[in-house]
Amino acid sequence: MQIEDLKPLLAPGNRKIVLLVMDGLGGLPMEPGGKTELETAVTPNMNKLAAEGILGQMRPISTGITPGSGPAHLSLFGIDPMSAEVGRGVLEAFGVDVPVNKGDIAARGNFCTLDSNGVIVDRCAGRISSKDAAPICEKLKAIKLPGIEVEIKHVKEFRFVVVLRGAGLSPDLDDTDPERIGTAPLKVHAQNGAADKAANLFNQWIEEAKKIIKDEPKANGITLRGFATDPGLPSYKELYNLRAACVALYPMYRGAARLVGMDLIKPQGESPSDEFKAVADRWNDYDFFYIHIKQTDSFGEDGDFAGKVNVIECVDAALPSLLALNPDVLIITGDHSTPAKLRGHSWHPVPYLLWAPATVRPDLETEFGERSCMRGGMGIFTALDNMPLALAHALRLNKFGA
């Protein structure tokens, strides 16, 4: 059964669903015989939920496939990323409130540092601060292209988005980041004739930009990636009849949520309890809350096992404020695994905890961890099952057939 097949089954309801995503949650032991990050963390609240609920292992995309955050989130939201690929450019643009309509082409831009020969010496422009990078983006707004509207907006640190709007543009363009230092950024290359116009325009824009930033100490070069147009995804309202909200600090996750029609709620601070407070403030306005915790992934990417453990413990410590809202369904999981041991995303399935006091069939597990999830009652399942499970446990799906 496909997600679209749920539509005729949707039932009205007032039960609330919370999807708490700790980015890159899944981990690995650093040493043989050791524990994972989640198993190491002291998580009395999650363990209580595990004992009352049911555990399983979620496969983000397909066995053995390491997902990016974009496709992994789409899966969690019930959108098959194999049939609806969403470019990074669009995710970033949506995350910073830059509209991308059908036919517009968005790209994610990175500032980089070039030497006097135009060769990349730092792909992230010395991780230039947002304070320094934002004014450079302002200067780039001066660039005009013939017959085309250009919008550029700073995202965070060395990252920005640029969107071209006009007739006859195609997103079939290759990334310009050579993905290594010691070589010059590539030209924007069209994958087919239909994309020649867009390639020429982006190349023109880059040439103009290079003139403007040529004297910047760090950010004197540019790479573009993830060229994409609006994928026209269905919304949570259409798909699930849910009023859905997103609480996330990072633009890309806000972008992914907005792509499926979620409202964005801005927390007052950056801690897990600030994010939970933001949910509490708007509890009556929505049926579904997606909460995103970024730092589990960041520490995983840095290979910082203890840092990741600490973030998980902070989330656990803040959980009582979320539970005090009495959600009907609470799902705690990740979008993918980011084991500190591997310093990056991985293909390992993601620990999944489903708690729903009125409807859950508990298993025998009493702790939230990778190995308890391996024994959990839900087995191994695809992330595309996440939304059907959430809706079912919120009693928001009618019976199929007589």
Place this chain on the structure above:
Amino acid sequence: MQIEDLKPLLAPGNRKIVLLVMDGLGGLPMEPGGKTELETAVTPNMNKLAAEGILGQMRPISTGITPGSGPAHLSLFGIDPMSAEVGRGVLEAFGVDVPVNKGDIAARGNFCTLDSNGVIVDRCAGRISSKDAAPICEKLKAIKLPGIEVEIKHVKEFRFVVVLRGAGLSPDLDDTDPERIGTAPLKVHAQNGAADKAANLFNQWIEEAKKIIKDEPKANGITLRGFATDPGLPSYKELYNLRAACVALYPMYRGAARLVGMDLIKPQGESPSDEFKAVADRWNDYDFFYIHIKQTDSFGEDGDFAGKVNVIECVDAALPSLLALNPDVLIITGDHSTPAKLRGHSWHPVPYLLWAPATVRPDLETEFGERSCMRGGMGIFTALDNMPLALAHALRLNKFGA
């Protein structure tokens, strides 16, 4: 691999398969920390089979989807209910031996009670007894429609079936039951122009019927639902080369079995041991027996936990008579879950026990219950796997490829 792909692999054989379906078997604990209906029931015979066999969890349709009994049974029989939806009218008609051929339109009828304004005050006609309702159906046989053959037959209590036979009829008709009291039954409404003729005929029939029953104290109104024609399903003989028989007390399940070409065996009484006795009496005539136990579902629907437990215990107590027949493969499962806690069908997977002394690979579980099935060796699988498993364990499938 699809079910049709089994055909070239079918092997002759004489091993016998028994599929024992306890309707709505899967359950939930009523209280945190409690046991399910199946876990609570004292089932020494099933536990012995569990210890010798292998357990798993079966998904009737798709994750999160609560199935009706019709689609759930089709899945168990190896027919994908997403591609072959069968209307309730056809299931009911087949269950009471009323033929529905291609182009005939069957509907399930309910008697209801109308007040003097024609508004429904009881959707089930006070649950009128079969003894009282059957003669009313007899009277309705007097209704003639121009150029059309009409067959009406009483089913049980307030339920009957009516079948129209003639040229140019389409089943694309909406149910007339408004699904609440305080409003009149709806007219039969055609979903498209091709169904106008059938809509008019059914509406004529209802008007005539209302004249005949207008003075009935309880059954003075009629609603129709589940309009459908013969879906033309393949038979067990074609699909599996099995001589198959059904032992079921309720018309709808007999109807589902007949749709896939099973013979119907009528037990002499209504207890599980009566049903098993009916199998024993015809043991030599068939390769496959489908046995349906209804009351597990009925008690689940009523929220009667203890009642459901008791039915399971009755089935267990009767099992030795079934085992005395020495089936080669015995599968004990449900068509879906009906937890007493939820008073209705649910989406939770169904406990599944496969016992086949000559061929089973046993797991470590020793009791038949939801949580032992969660740990069972078969994992979670779809109901469409039921028939391939049954055939394989009966050594009725040849090797695929060299």
